[in-house]
Amino acid sequence: MMSSGLKVFFEPKSVVLIGASELKGAGAASATFFRSLASNISKFTKGKVYGVDLSGKLEGYMRKLTKVPMNCDLAVVLLPKDLLTKNLSSLLAKKTKALVLISDELAQKQREGLASLTKRGRLLLLGPKATMGIINTTNGLMATPVRGLTPKRGHIAVISQDGGLAAAMLDWARFHGVGVSKFACIGDGLGIGMVGMLRYLAQDKETKVVCVYLETAKEGRKLVGAISEAAKAKPVVVFKGGSEHEKIFDAALKQAGAFQARSIEEIFAVAEGLAKQPPMRGDRVAVITNIVGQAKLLVRSLAQEGLVLAEPSAETVKKISKKHPHVDISGFVDLGVEAKADLYKFVVGQVISDKAVDGMVVINAIKSTLLEPEDIQGIAEAAKKSKGKPVIDLTPGGEDNLHVREVLVGTELPVYNQPEKAARTMKLLSMRGKILNLPQK
Amino acid sequence: MVAAKKKVVEIIHLAGKNDKYELLELESKQVLAAWGVPVNRTELARDLGEAIRIAREIHYPLAIKVASPDIPSKSEAKGVRVGISSELELRQAFGEIVNNVREYKPDADIIGVTVQEYLPPAREVIVGALQDPSFGATVRFSLAGFWADVFNDFSFRLAPLSVEDAREMIQEIKGYPVLEGIRGESPADVNALAGIIQKVGQLAHEFPEINKLDIDPIFTFEAGKGAIAADARIVLGRSK
Structure with a gap:
């Protein structure tokens, strides 16, 4: 199957929602999620939306499937098992091109029927158990029952085998202020599996980084092949759940050129950096700071990742010392607690142009210094002129980090709250440089 | 390469005809040798007389190991003797290991004893291959002994x-670091090992019927001096 065929999932011209908005007992949760799905999709304006509410309560929704037009692009189904069993064949009779089965239970016979339809290329199926559905932020398609969350538009694609983890990933992405391009919950992969979705996202122009949650490695060889193909086009960050074949799986991911995150949170921490900054040609990282302690922690973390603290050349040191004699440039560059935007801008500009520097982490503590979150805007401006070298920001802490995040919204400067995450991101940027075989400077 | 492939097919086919799933050490080494993996000289002696004749060819010191399809772990069955330096010793050792194995597994089919070229002490490593149900052909590497058994x-x-x-x-x-050389030791021949691993990977990839392959140990000499497989075990895919 051509992966470009998946376009119909993300850019449908017509969508049918099928569910029941009021159910008692075992179906109650399904009804609540259907109402959430209906509300999420109501903002979609780039295609025609038809709704079928078997409970007959939602305004503007049809009561019966029979009224649904033929040959729609996409159907999204969220029904408990008994209602699904009863209605699936009348839905399939409508010859919808693609089907997202959010419902998690399916009668065995229907399962076999669907498997056969997808195999013969008659139907594009996502699910069953695609419990969190799909999202395309570019056109506002929220075919998902996820509650109380609209992802920001951005360049990171998120795919997950598990629904709960899928929602957690979206939640972390929001928390990190990381924008999402496309999102898909694969479920048990009866139809489109990880392989098909990876192939599609590898080619997707809106997507710069693909983040994947993998629970099982069924057909591991094929999966690794798809990851390896995708990783040639863009960084792929994988977070792995199950522990079967652990060591072989880890080795295979490494061979495929994928990056393994060690936690869900780390996925987005590193993905933000990979999406916003260029790969690093080398492993020499300059550190510019307004406090010493955090810089020491960062230098330690960089070393643990196998990176090297860059030593600016004598020429750069001379240029900076001439203008700002109090700046200490032995090892990391200490600007002192009184440093403001101007000094940061000047020094960042000088150091990043230095041939002995491959990338840079800028540390700016707030509460213990005279710096204000607004000053960071200046750093973002200086970082823009980095001539293809990656620059990231480390504002250590909780509240301060959130303030700086707000200031940097819309810029390409990623912000980190802990030295370990900043160092890890620089490491992956350098690995990306090696994978792409960029000439080392 | 075509010739090597043909030779491997031949050995596997011959073994498979007798409905055997596990190749003898000798057969496993023949596969490896055909594939270009260096192995120590290993010859099958069906009786003591043959062993003595082969020993005169190979020269002392040498090692002998029991050859039986029913004994997967030869050392566990006390079916191995190394450092045999004379014909007298060989005569004694031959009887001893055959008796040990008889005691260990009375119904074991003992084909004979392999007489093997002695290898001077070296750093010992393990190279293996396995057909994983999900990932297909995989290779694995470790140092031999407790590095593998205890530290995984x-x-x-x-x-x-x-x-x-x-x-x-x-x-x-x-x-x-053991291979790099610790306590003033010179580095081991990592290039030779890398070559062996690459070859084993190719073998497992081209012969999915080789379900499992273990070369344990490989004697790894100083850089430039090579590495030689001292024991090997191939299990064919029909075992499960």
């Missing part, structure tokens, strides 16, 4: 793999 210090890759990948695999294990 293995590295893995999918096969086929490049010599570069193989080198990375060797450097990845925690025990790598």
Whole structure:
């Protein structure tokens, strides 16, 4: 199957929602999620939306499937098992091109029927158990029952085998202020599996980084092949759940050129950096700071990742010392607690142009210094002129980090709250440089 | 390469005809040798007389090991003797290991004893291959002995793999400094090992019927002096 065929999932011209908005007992949760799905999709304006509410309560929704037009692009189904069993064949009779089965239970016979339809290329199926559905932020398609969350538009694609983890990933992405391009919950992969979705996202122009949650490695060889193909086009960050074949799986991911995150949170921490900054040609990282302690922690973390603290050349040191004699440039560059935007801008500009520097982490503590979150805007401006070298920001802490995040919204400067995450991101940027075989400077 | 492939097919086919799933050490080594993996000289003696004749050819010191399809772990059955330096010793050892194995497993089919070229002490490593149900052909590397048994210090890759990948695999294990040389030891021949790993990967990739392959140990000499498989075990795919 051509992966470009998946376009119909993300850019449908017509969508049918099928569910029941009021159910008692075992179906109650399904009804609540259907109402959430209906509300999420109501903002979609780039295609025609038809709704079928078997409970007959939602305004503007049809009561019966029979009224649904033929040959729609996409159907999204969220029904408990008994209602699904009863209605699936009348839905399939409508010859919808693609089907997202959010419902998690399916009668065995229907399962076999669907498997056969997808195999013969008659139907594009996502699910069953695609419990969190799909999202395309570019056109506002929220075919998902996820509650109380609209992802920001951005360049990171998120795919997950598990629904709960899928929602957690979206939640972390929001928390990190990381924008999402496309999102898909694969479920048990009866139809489109990880392989098909990876192939599609590898080619997707809106997507710069693909983040994947993998629970099982069924057909591991094929999966690794798809990851390896995708990783040639863009960084792929994988977070792995199950522990079967652990060591072989880890080795295979490494061979495929994928990056393994060690936690869900780390996925987005590193993905933000990979999406916003260029790969690093080398492993020499300059550190510019307004406090010493955090810089020491960062230098330690960089070393643990196998990176090297860059030593600016004598020429750069001379240029900076001439203008700002109090700046200490032995090892990391200490600007002192009184440093403001101007000094940061000047020094960042000088150091990043230095041939002995491959990338840079800028540390700016707030509460213990005279710096204000607004000053960071200046750093973002200086970082823009980095001539293809990656620059990231480390504002250590909780509240301060959130303030700086707000200031940097819309810029390409990623912000980190802990030295370990900043160092890890620089490491992956350098690995990306090696994978792409960029000439080392 | 075509010739090598033909030869491997032949050995496997011959073994398979007798409904055997596990090749003898001798047969496993023949597969490896045909595939270009260096092995120590190993000859089958069906009786003591043959052993003595072969020993005169190979020269002392040498090692002997029981050859039986029913004994997967020869040392556990006390079916191995190394460092045999004379014909007198060989006569004694031959009877001893055959008796040991009889005691260990009375109904074992003992084909004979292999007489093997002695290898001077070297750093010992393990190279293995396995057909994983999900990932297909995989290779694994570790140092021999407690590094593998206790610390589980293995590295893995999918096969086929490049010599570069193989080198990375060797450097990845925690025990790598042992191969670099500790306490003034000179470095081991990592290039030779990388070559063997690459070849084993290719073998497992091209012969999915080789379900499992273990070369344990490989004697690894100083840089430039090579590495030689001292024991090997191939299990064919029909075992399960």
